[in-house]
Amino acid sequence: MKKSRLLFLAPFVFAGSVSSPLHAAEKLTYYCSAQEDWCQIMATGFEEATGIKVSMTRKSSGETLAQIKAESSNPKGDIWWGGTGDPHLQAAEEGLTVAYESPLNAEQNDWAVKQAASADFKTMGIYSGALGYGYNEEVLKANDLPVPACWADLLKPEYKGHVQMANPNSSGTAYTTLATIVQLFGEDEGFEFMKGLHKNINQYTKSGSAPIKAAARGENTIGIVFMHDAVKQAASGFPIKVVAPCEGTGYEIGGMSLIKDSRNPENAKKFFDWALTAEVQTRALEVKAFQVMSNKSATSSPMAPDLASIKLIDYDFKKYGSSAERKRLLKKWDDEVSVLPQ
Secondary structure: OOHHHHHHHOHHHHOOOOOOHHHOOOEEEEEEOOOHHHHHHHHHHHHHHHOOEEEEEEOOHHHHHHHHHHOOOOOOOOEEEOOOHHHHHHHHHOOOEEOOOOOOHHHEOHHHHHHHHHOOOOOEEEEEEEEEEEEEHHHHHHOOOOOOOOOHHHHOHHHOOOEEEEOOOOOHHHHHHHHHHHHHHOHHHHHHHHHHHHOOEEEEEOOOOHHHHHHHOOOOOEEEEEHHHHHHHHHOOOOEEEEOOOOOEOEEEEEEEEEOOOOOHHHHHHHHHHHOOHHHHHHHHHHOOOOEEOEOOOOOOOOOOOHHHOOEOOOOHHHHOOHHHHHHHHHHHHHHHHOOOO
């Protein structure tokens, strides 16, 4: 057996709730809201380590929350892994997920456990990443555009048609953007900012990472995304520059949650424990995922954004992850921003 394979199986020696492949039940339905290639190695890695057959669905966090709500009378998913924490917190508040305190909690960073405690352990923080944007340096120069450094720069008329972000109804990244701007500037000024930004938007995408992927391909100039998604494109060789906005910015704590009344709850707990191990979290580097992982011993890339050097706001996860506040802000964005001409 190869050394890497041994390392991947190693967590099961220590995670008490994870049984050996010989005694595992056969199925797990896994909803994933992280990047596609990361979702895939988590699915195949768990199958290889346990023998449990994984059925995976990849959707953005807003879309996954909508699916779990729609299926609540007859749940089809067992576990939801990845995506911004706000929708996970909303799912917890609405009773769509169940509490679970993993024996691996002691190995996690304080911010991850704090996120779990705020939701009575109906979700768990698994990674963190700061919001910002990236731009294609070549496209910027070809259009003779100035280099942006702040949120306010994105409102300049010369950027009309050059900015892309996701729709906050479908994307956790975009909802975090909306909640960040409101917290950073105040609600009235924040919505004026969103209206000004709307004039420069060329497309609202479904996926939070799509804007920077389009910029990497030269189809867009500036993509509002989590900074680690921009770093991924730069690390892949594209001419992407990453910006931490000068005014300050919000951040995410990605979530993992067990779906209430699932069909394979014990297998879901096994995945939950397995996903919290340092060995598994370090595999994020294989797919150029540059988030800061929850396990204190997980290895991070030197290219990962240094959260300590970024001006972060005191993001109110409890308020902006609540069902009522999230619905209110999204309705206000729909009513006052999305309907405006561009």
